[in-house]
């Protein structure tokens with residue numbers, strides 16, 4: 400017969416055990432045998448979340464090493480997350496895009512991150528996933544417009560010209576009177592940011608109107624998770640909230656001055672104005688909030704990518720010499736002091752340079768893709784024929800940070816190999832190519848035997864929501880880095896020292912590219928015979 404325990408401690412233990420049992424019983428999602436393998440955590444209900452908070456996305460790698468499945472069910476609170484850790488399952492997720500939705504999650508995130516009012520939230524929700532069977536609605540129209548404007552063609556060429564010539568202005572001012580010391584990440588982040596923002600938003604852009612908004616943006620960005628998760632962020636995520644407001648204010652001033660009408664504003668922004676304010680009647684204030692979202696797209700991945708590419712090239716004298724051999728062929732001399740970098744040639748005729756760029760993205764931009772399960776959905780792995788059911792209201796996360804470091808990348812997957820993306824065939828093809836064709840930086844990975852691995856290379860995501868900015872990002876990064884390679888030497892802070900690549904930040908969630916964990920002092924000087932040279936780009 401049941402009797403009340405005499406020890407108060409035992410009583411407490413029993414009550415806690417009973418509570419955990421009840422919470423687990425009612426909160427833990429019911430298992431369905433048709434779902435992907437179910438991975439319990441050592442601490443019920445909260446375990447996976449606590450581990451993620453402590454270890455960031457490294458936790459997914461550890462789970463994958465331990466269980467080695469291609470896809471998992473992770474119970475979290477009363478719901479579940481499906482973790483995708485293989486290219487084949489990633490393809491299966493992208494195929495089911497009607498019910499595995501990107502827009503539902505992005506809408507949820509932008510509403511809180513950009514502090515929209517109710518009227519704007521309603522506009523965001525309108526025909527969010529094409530429920531009406533049409534392509535109207537703010538989110539869908541902006542998506543379609545961006546895919547169009549940023550696709551290879553004359554509009555992208557104009558944007559490329561603008562960013563590259565802005566970058567050249569900054570680089571031309573370097574080491575003019577002899578070697579110059581730089582705090583490298585800080586220098587790069589500042590100059591790349593203002594060059595990009597000027598190319599996109601025009602001469603009277605928000606950073607030009609309010610220079611403090613640039614630093615505020617990076618504070619806002621590093622507090623983005625807290626801003627979306629914490630209630631009353633103005634109290635509990637104060638630093639991020641203040642920085643966010645400074646960015647909103649700078650954009651508001653830009654909108655209020657109608658500076659988007661200035662010559663030099665990109666078609667991207669002119670079209671965003673037409674859709675958001677013209678067609679859907681967003682207020683200037685709310686549009687100013689929403690524009691900050693494009694800053695995330697434009698800056699948070701490209702700046703670290705440029706940094707790591709420069710770091711790896713200048714750290715390794717042999718790699719620098721090889722890439723220089725390619726890049727020098729893309730330069731023409733217009734006069735004794737004027738050189739032109741031909742960007743089309745840079746993209747199509749520098750196989751090692753392009754390979755190193757993609758390798759940097761593999762290692763430092765393993766950005767996860769998230770999808771919302773709008774209805775129970777069966778997905779099938781077309782290599783194995785196996786199927787699983789994903790349950791309504793769950794979230795699917797394609798763990799690029801796992802996929803980029805396992806098969807098919809081989810035993811050296813953990814280390815930087817700038818030649819990884821060269822295959823014999825590809826090299827021959829690139830050498831022979833004389834046109835300025837634009838290779839897709841998100842093209843499937845081909846290994847050294849020429850075998851194609853679809854969806855193994857995922858820095859730009861995949862499926863319907865593949866990053867529209869990938870061609871632009873490729874041009875900006877290769878353009879900036881090419882000027883350093885062709886015209887400068889970057890060494891350590893002391894005479895004769897080589898550049899030493901700093902470690903990456905330790906805790907990361909793989910929402911965006913990894914930043915350096917510490918800054919690095921360098922000395923930049925002009926390359927011999929390029930002392931007085933001024934650079935421009937031809938696109």
Ligand code: HEM
Pocket residue numbers: 501542545696697698700701704760764766767768769857858859860861862863864865866867868869871872912
């Ligand atoms: C190295 C640079 C970049 C990386 C690694 C990157 C990566 C990504 C990833 C992983 C996604 C999500 C795809 C998915 O879930 O399947 C994405 C989406 C997006 N990116 Fe990028 N991105 C970069 C540069 C840019 C640039 C320069 C822009 C704009 C100027 C941009 C604009 C966007 C936009 C608007 C989306 C949302 C797409 C949609 O609504 O369907 N990105 N990016």
